[in-house]
Amino acid sequence: xxxxxxxxxxxxxxxxxxxxxxxxxxxxxxxxxxxxxxxxxxxxxxxxxxxxxxxxxxxxxxxxxxxxxxxxxxxxxxxxxxxxxxxxxxxxxxxxxxxxxxxxxxxxxxxxxxxxxxxxxxxxxxxxxxxxxxxxxxxxxxxxxxxxxxxxxxxxxxxxxxxxxxxxxxxxxxxxxxxxxxxxxxxxxxxxxxxxxxxxxxxxxxxxxxxxxxxxxxxxxxxxxxxxxxxxxxxxxxxxxxxxxxxxxxxxxxxxxxxxxxxxxxxxxxxxxxxxxxxxxxxxxxxxxxxxxxxxxxxxxxxxxxxxxxxxxxxxxxxxxxxxxxxxxxxxxxxxxxxxxxxxxxxxxxxxxxxxxxxxxxxxxxxxxxxxxxxxxxxxxxxxxxxxxxxxxxxxxxxxxxxxxxxxxxxxxxxxxxxxxxxxxxxxxxxxxxx
Numbered sequence: 001x002x003x004x005x006x007x008x009x010x011x012x013x014x015x016x017x018x019x020x021x022x023x024x025x026x027x028x029x030x031x032x033x034x035x036x037x038x039x040x041x042x043x044x045x046x047x048x049x050x051x052x053x054x055x056x057x058x059x060x061x062x063x064x065x066x067x068x069x070x071x072x073x074x075x076x077x078x079x080x081x082x083x084x085x086x087x088x089x090x091x092x093x094x095x096x097x098x099x100x101x102x103x104x105x106x107x108x109x110x111x112x113x114x115x116x117x118x119x120x121x122x123x124x125x126x127x128x129x130x131x132x133x134x135x136x137x138x139x140x141x142x143x144x145x146x147x148x149x150x151x152x153x154x155x156x157x158x159x160x161x162x163x164x165x166x167x168x169x170x171x172x173x174x175x176x177x178x179x180x181x182x183x184x185x186x187x188x189x190x191x192x193x194x195x196x197x198x199x200x201x202x203x204x205x206x207x208x209x210x211x212x213x214x215x216x217x218x219x220x221x222x223x224x225x226x227x228x229x230x231x232x233x234x235x236x237x238x239x240x241x242x243x244x245x246x247x248x249x250x251x252x253x254x255x256x257x258x259x260x261x262x263x264x265x266x267x268x269x270x271x272x273x274x275x276x277x278x279x280x281x282x283x284x285x286x287x288x289x290x291x292x293x294x295x296x297x298x299x300x301x302x303x304x305x306x307x308x309x310x311x312x313x314x315x316x317x318x319x320x321x322x323x324x325x326x327x328x329x330x331x332x333x334x335x336x337x338x339x340x341x342x343x344x345x346x347x348x349x350x351x352x353x354x355x356x357x358x359x360x361x362x363x364x365x366x367x368x369x370x371x372x373x374x375x376x377x378x379x380x381x382x383x384x385x386x387x388x389x390x391x392x393x394x395x396x397x398x399x400x401x402x403x404x405x406x407x408x409x410x411x412x413x414x415x416x417x418x419x420x421x422x423x424x425x426x427x428x429x430x431x432x433x434x435x
Contacts, residue, residue: 005020005021005090005094005095005096006020006021006022006095006096006097006098006406006407006411007019007020007021007084007088007090007092007095007096007097007098007123008020008021008026008097008098008100008399008402008403008406009080009083009097009098009099009100010026010100010131010398010399010402011032011076011099011100011101012032012100012159012160013032013063013065013068013102013159013160013161013184013186014031014032014159014160014161014185014186014361015029015030015031015032015160015361015395016028016029016030016031016032016046016079016080016083017029017395017396017398017399018030018083018084018087018088019088019399019403020088020090020403020406021098021402021403021405021406021407021411022403022406022407023403024400024403025396025400026396026399026403027087027088028046028047028083028087028088029395029396030046030047030049030050030079030082030083030087031046031047031049031050032046032063032064032065032076032079033046033049033061033062033063033064033075033079034046034049034061034062034075034078034079035049035059035060035061035062035208036059036060037054037055037056037057037058037059037060038058038060039055043062044059045078045079045082046079046082046083046087047082047087048082049208052253053253054253055247055249055253056206056208056209056247056253056254056255057206057209057246057247057249057253058205058206059207059208060205061207061208062075063075064076064079065160065161067161068102068159068160068161068162068184069102069105069106069109070105070109070112070113073112073113073115073116076116077116077120080116080121081121084121092121092122092123092124093122093123093124094124095123095124096123096124096125096126096127096406096411096412096415097117097123097125097126097127098127098128098129098402098405098406098411099113099117099126099127099128099129100128100129100130100131100134100398100399100402101113101128101129101130102130102162103130103131103132103164103166103173103175103178103180104175104178107427107430110128110426110430111426111427114126114421114426114429114430115426118418118421118422122418123418124417124418125412125415125416125417125418126415126416126421127405127406127411127414127415127416127433128430128433129402129405129433130173131155131157131159131164131166131359131398132155132157132164132166132168132173132178133168133171133172133173133401134397134398134401134402134404134405135153135155135157135168135357135359135391135397135398135401136153136155136168136171136357136401137171137401137404137405138391138397138398138400138401138404139153139357139389139391139397140153141404146351146354146355146387147355147357150351150355151169151170151171152167152168152169152170152348152351152352152355153167153168153352153355153356153357154166154167154168154337154340154341154352154353154355154356154357155167155168155173155357155359156333156337156356156357156358156359156360156363156372157359157360157398158184158185158320158333158358158359158360158361158362158363158394159184159185159360159361159362160184160185160186160361161184161186162180162181162182162183162184163180163181163183163184163320163333163336163360163362164178164179164180164181165178165179165180165181165333165336165337165339165340166178166340167340167341167343167344167348167352169348174343174344176343177340177341177343177344178340179336179337179339179340179343180336181320181323181330181331181332181333181336182328182330183319183320183323183328183330184360184362185211185214185360185361185362187319188214188218188316188317188319188320188362189207189210189211189214191316191319191326192210192213192214192218192312192316193206193207193210195312195315195316196210196307196309196312199307199312200307200308201246201307203246203307206246209246209247209254209255212254212255213244213255213257213309214316215361215364216244216257216260216263217242217244217257217263217309217313218312218313218314218316218317218365219267219313219314219317219365219366219367220314220317220318220321220365220366220367220368220370220371221314221317221318221367221371222367222370222371222374224314224318227240227311227314228311231310231311238310239265239266240266240309240310240311240313240314241308241309241310242257242258242259242262242263242308242309242313243257243258243259243263243306243307243308243309244256244257244258244306244307244308244309245257245258245305245306246305246306246307248305258306267366267367317362317365317368320332320333320362321333321334321371321372321375332375333372333375334372334375334376334379335379337356337376338376338379338380341353349384350383350384350385353376353380353384353385353386353387354384354385354386354387355387355389356372356386356387356388356389357389357391358372358388358389358390358391358394359391359394359397359398360394360395361394361395363390363391363394364394364395368390369388369389369390372388373386373388376388414432416429416430416432
């Protein structure tokens with residue numbers, strides 16, 4: 001095992017990213033959960049769920065996090081043990097830990113986390129950071145001109161459980177101005193499960209499979225009314241139609257997209273060249289019962305091993321922009337950003353709108369940034385510019401910021417040592433992290 005290193009863990013509710021300070025990429029990017037298939041009695045931990053020979057059909061998942069916060073410390077301890085001792089092969093007794101925690105982590109969860117870090121694993125010291133400040137740090141270090149010059153940015157983090165709009169000033173997150181949208185990747189996956197189960201085949205127990213289908217096939221629409229009308233065309237005239245093949249447990253244990261090039265055909269066309277559709281503008285309604293007429297709905301075949309997607313491909317990400325259409329009493333992402341900016345000093349408003357940084361897995365949907373700018377522009381004063389930057393790798397951006405911080409000369413002075421924890425306790429030690 002390696003000694004004297006700084007371990008960096010971005011402990012997300014969906015994925016756990018872990019590696020060493022100073023490295024560009026983490027050693028491990030694994031599901032932060034355990035799972036068990038119906039045919040097995042063994043629980044698979046973290047990376048074992050992604051093994052090539054693992055059949056992901058009907059896998060039951062247990063997660064340490066619920067609604068964005070740690071609720072099962074025993075499960076988290078099990079995942080970390082797998083990551084730290086098996087994947088990183090590090091000796092915690094001779095290592096420091098930089099841990100990325102959720103915004104507004106409750107004190108009770110902070111205490112439990114400290115117990116795991118110091119008492120169960122015995123790390124030498126601990127530093128806690130939040131994701132927006134690390135994203136800002138990483139982008140400023142890369143020469144992102146506006147972040148570097150103004151030391152100010154607005155980080156939009158579309159994570160697994162929540163979406164946050166967080167202003168950052170001089171590497172400190174302005175907690176009083178952070179706004180949250182109670183939507184993330186988990187809700188989008190669950191919604192796609194409902195749509196597919198209603199129209200085609202029951203996939204309510206296939207979380208990992210539908211998650212993969214969402215990542216491969218969903219995209220953000222730039223004109224929902226127009227795309228809904230295009231999606232009503234039959235056969236090859238429907239530009240969105242594609243097929244996802246479910247695992248059969250014999251020839252393939254993972255799901256896959258049938259004819260991936262054909263599925264990407266719509267996205268490869270310049271948006272302006274798409275055929276126009278005559279007809280009146282229609283109101284968007286995301287309720288499954290209103291998506292199709294009963295006679296158009298696909299007949300359920302319980303033996304089929306594949307399903308077809310059409311308008312689901314853009315209706316699922318649409319939730320982030322218009323959650324009210326799904327019956328949720330939530331503002332959309334653009335309104336969330338405006339509220340976060342308006343909570344700051346007026347002198348910061350134009351600077352924040354010019355330096356919006358996108359991070360988190362859901363920002364990987366094609367055309368996400370373009371649609372967000374379209375939604376924001378009418379809500380922002382005309383004399384302000386709106387500039388949106390997507391991170392090079394939105395899933396790793398937070399971890400890379402943590403790696404950068406962990407390799408800085410001042411890192412050790414920012415940490416709480418194990419002896420400090422034993423002498424002062426968790427609550428007093430935590431004051432160092434401005435939480």
